[in-house]
Each structure stands twice: as C-alpha cells, then as structure tokens.
Amino acid sequence: PHISNMIAAGEVVERPANIVKECVENSIDAHAKEISIEAYEGGIDKLVIQDDGEGMSREDAKLAFLRHATSKLKDEDDLFNIQTMGFRGEALPSIAAVSKVVLSTSDGDEGSRIEYDYGELKGQESISIPQGTKIEVSGLFYKTPARFKYLRKASYEFSVIADLVNKMALSHPNIRFRLFHNDRLVFQSSGKGNVLEILYQMYGKEVAENAVPFKAKNETFKLSGYAIQPKINRSTKYFIFLSINDRLVRSIPLQNAIIETYHNYMPPNRFPIVLLNIDVDTQLVDVNVHPNKWEVRIAQQNDLIQLIKETINAAFTKELR
Ligand code: ADP
Ligand code: MG
Known part of the structure; x- marks a missing residue:
C-alpha cells in the first residue's frame, strides 16, 4: 500500500465509526434516499454500508480508490465554498489501506465490483445490480496490530456507531436510515423529515413532547432547532447536536x-438536550480544518454565540409564560 494512504488512514480511520461516517457522507453526497448500515461485533469484524444513491460508473469506481480523486471539487475556489460532505478524496483510499474492502456499485447503466486487500487491488469485475452503492469493510487493522490494539470492546465501538448514526439521521431527516448490529435492527428513521420522531426513539416520549422549537436569524446566520425544556431534562449526559449547513x-x-x-x-448537575441547525453562507465556514471534518472555523463566531444565547433564552421565556 502507498505510504501516503497509510498516513491518511491514521487521520481518517481510527475506529469503525469513522468508516461509517465517511461512507454515509458519500451516500448523502450521492443523493441517497435510503442508507443502511450493518455492523458486526461493533464494526470490528465487518461493516456493510449500502445506499440507493447515484452510484458510480466503472471508470469512477476505479478512480474512487485513488488518492485525492474526488469527483466533488472542480477547481480550487470550490475548496472555499464546499457544498458536499466530502471533498478531500481520502476516505476510500484510507479505508482500503487498512482493511479488506469490497465495493459494489452501479450508476443504473453499468455495474462493477472492486476488491481491495490492505491497499492492494485484488479484483475487478462487471456485475449487474440496481443503481446504488454497497461497501463492505472487514478485517479492520488486521495488518496493523498497533492500531488494532486501540480498538475497544465491540459494545463500546457499536455505541459510538449508534450515536453517530442517530446524529446523521437527525441532520438528514429526509433520508431513511437503518442500523443493524449483528443482524438485529437497532435504529431506524422514516425519512419523512420528522426530527421529533428520531428524538423520541433516542430519549422517549417525555423528551420528545417537551422539545421547544425555535427559529431565529441575523444578517449572517439562520438558526433552527429544538431545546428540551430544562425541567423535563433528566439526562445525565448532555446531548448537544450541532449541524452547520446539514453537516455534523x-x-x-x-x-x-x-x-x-x-x-x-437548571442546576449545574443537569444536562441539556438541544438540537441546533445553523444555516450560513458556505464561504463563512471552513470545514477543512482536520481530515475527519468534525471541526470548523466560523467567521463572526461571537455574533453567532450571542444569537444562540438570545434564541434559547427567548424559547424558554416564552414557554414559561
Ligand atoms: P470524497 O468524498 O472526498 O470525494 P471519498 O474517498 O470519500 O472522497 O470518495 C471518493 C469518490 O468516490 C467520491 O468523490 C465519489 O465520486 C465516489 N463515491 C464514494 N462513495 C460513493 C457512493 N456511496 N455513491 C456514489 N459515489 C461514491
Ligand atoms: Mg467522502
């Protein structure tokens, strides 16, 4: 395997949940309406991510494993105006460098199956499948024992995946998500755009019924979301869901x-549950801070913080009246 892919893998793939995030982001970019995620033993044994998105032509499927071969940026200006979840062209080569990957994809016209083992192309053939993409990842870190050692128990690794898939479903309520662990369905969303339905599944009825909706904007930012009433909130862990332009x-x-x-x-020993979506011009957020794309830099961040505080205060004061 290429050394650069191994290095990128170190930044992108730390645990099974990172693979799920990258693959689901690709499915979202491919305009999937349904995404299913199957994990076996916390994703350590195997992960299968399948979508009904646009798929890839044979040529694109081959290119997908080449480093920085993104189909999503056309020129360098695009890097400062990112409209897609992915843009670095690193995920697939990084995943393929540290595991066994089977990609099956079809653009509705031509289908292909490509197999990589620890960075080496093992096979490539034409197949006939419906439009969409399926990625199977197994044997994660088998050839990099130092990495393997840092994986935790299957139950823990799965909990990280489940948390992530919940959040992905919350940030894309119009996509139908299904998550399986060892062949058991553990989470699903309807894809009908209902965020409260997802919150209900995660926290139960009382939380979902006491979610106070809010909306606000200034010249730069548009906020929307739900703040669970402090009095109801018995969570012993905070859950703050943040998305900017639909990106977690x-x-x-x-x-x-x-x-x-x-x-x-509420007293300091209680924890908020909040869902907050922020809409802002893509040129005012930099998502290219780290290869894993979790961190962001936001222009006018202090104004944003002010707006968030005012909005949540207003939501509760209105509610308490
Ligand atoms: P990036 O998302 O940054 O472009 P990736 O390594 O994640 O890079 O993916 C490489 C390329 O493979 C993408 O640009 C896209 O063209 C293609 N691809 C990957 N996953 C899918 C998918 N589920 N559906 C359609 N195309 C995909
Ligand atoms: Mg990607």
Whole structure:
C-alpha cells in the first residue's frame, strides 16, 4: 500500500465509526434516499454500508480508490465554498489501506465490483445490480496490530456507531436510515423529515413532547432547532447536536454557549438536550480544518454565540409564560 494512504488512514480511520461516517457522507453526497448500515461485533469484524444513491460508473469506481480523486471539487475556489460532505478524496483510499474492502456499485447503466486487500487491488469485475452503492469493510487493522490494539470492546465501538448514526439521521431527516448490529435492527428513521420522531426513539416520549422549537436569524446566520425544556431534562449526559449547513460538527465554544444558557434555568448537575441547525453562507465556514471534518472555523463566531444565547433564552421565556 502507498505510504501516503497509510498516513491518511491514521487521520481518517481510527475506529469503525469513522468508516461509517465517511461512507454515509458519500451516500448523502450521492443523493441517497435510503442508507443502511450493518455492523458486526461493533464494526470490528465487518461493516456493510449500502445506499440507493447515484452510484458510480466503472471508470469512477476505479478512480474512487485513488488518492485525492474526488469527483466533488472542480477547481480550487470550490475548496472555499464546499457544498458536499466530502471533498478531500481520502476516505476510500484510507479505508482500503487498512482493511479488506469490497465495493459494489452501479450508476443504473453499468455495474462493477472492486476488491481491495490492505491497499492492494485484488479484483475487478462487471456485475449487474440496481443503481446504488454497497461497501463492505472487514478485517479492520488486521495488518496493523498497533492500531488494532486501540480498538475497544465491540459494545463500546457499536455505541459510538449508534450515536453517530442517530446524529446523521437527525441532520438528514429526509433520508431513511437503518442500523443493524449483528443482524438485529437497532435504529431506524422514516425519512419523512420528522426530527421529533428520531428524538423520541433516542430519549422517549417525555423528551420528545417537551422539545421547544425555535427559529431565529441575523444578517449572517439562520438558526433552527429544538431545546428540551430544562425541567423535563433528566439526562445525565448532555446531548448537544450541532449541524452547520446539514453537516455534523463539533464546536466547544458553541456547546459552551448552550450549556451556559441552560444553566440559567437548571442546576449545574443537569444536562441539556438541544438540537441546533445553523444555516450560513458556505464561504463563512471552513470545514477543512482536520481530515475527519468534525471541526470548523466560523467567521463572526461571537455574533453567532450571542444569537444562540438570545434564541434559547427567548424559547424558554416564552414557554414559561
Ligand atoms: P470524497 O468524498 O472526498 O470525494 P471519498 O474517498 O470519500 O472522497 O470518495 C471518493 C469518490 O468516490 C467520491 O468523490 C465519489 O465520486 C465516489 N463515491 C464514494 N462513495 C460513493 C457512493 N456511496 N455513491 C456514489 N459515489 C461514491
Ligand atoms: Mg467522502
């Protein structure tokens, strides 16, 4: 395998959940309406991610495993105006460098099956399948024992996957998600755009019924989401779901803004549950901070924080009246 793919794999693939994230993002970029994720033994033994998206032609399927062969950016300006989940062209080569991968895909016209073992092309053939893409990943880190050692118990690895798939479903309520563990269906969303239905599955009736909707905007940002009423909130772990332009992100400053606002309404030993979507011009967010694309840099972040605080405060004050 190419050394550069091994290095990229170190940044992109740390555990099975990273593979799920990259593959699901690819399915979203391919405009899938249905995505299913099957994990075996926490995804350590095997992962199968399947979608009904646009699929790939034979030529594109071959290219997909080449480093930086993204079909999503046309020129360098696009890098500062990212409209897709993926853009680095690193995920598939990184995954293929540290596992066995079988890709089956069809663009509705021609289908192909490509097999990689630890960075080496094993086979390639034409097949006939319906439009869409299926990626099977097994034997993760088998040839990199130092890596393998850092995987945790299957139950833990699966919990990371489940948390991620919940969040992906929340950020794309119009896509139908199904998640299986060892052939058992453990989560599904209807794909009918109902965020509360997903929240209900995650936290039960009381939380879903006490989700206070909010909407707000200033010249730059548009916010929408739900804040669970502090009085109902008995969560012993906070759950702050953040997405920017439908992309799941992590941001300590935004998270802290939410936690601070909540603690005007509840004691510090309780934890908020909040879903927050932010819409903003793609040129004002930089998602190319780390290869795993979780971190972001946001222009005018302080204005955004102010808006978040005001909005959550307003949602609760209205509710308490
Ligand atoms: P990126 O998403 O950054 O472009 P990836 O390595 O994740 O790079 O994928 C490489 C290419 O493979 C993508 O640009 C896309 O053309 C193709 N591809 C990967 N997964 C899918 C999928 N599920 N459906 C259609 N095309 C896909
Ligand atoms: Mg990708």
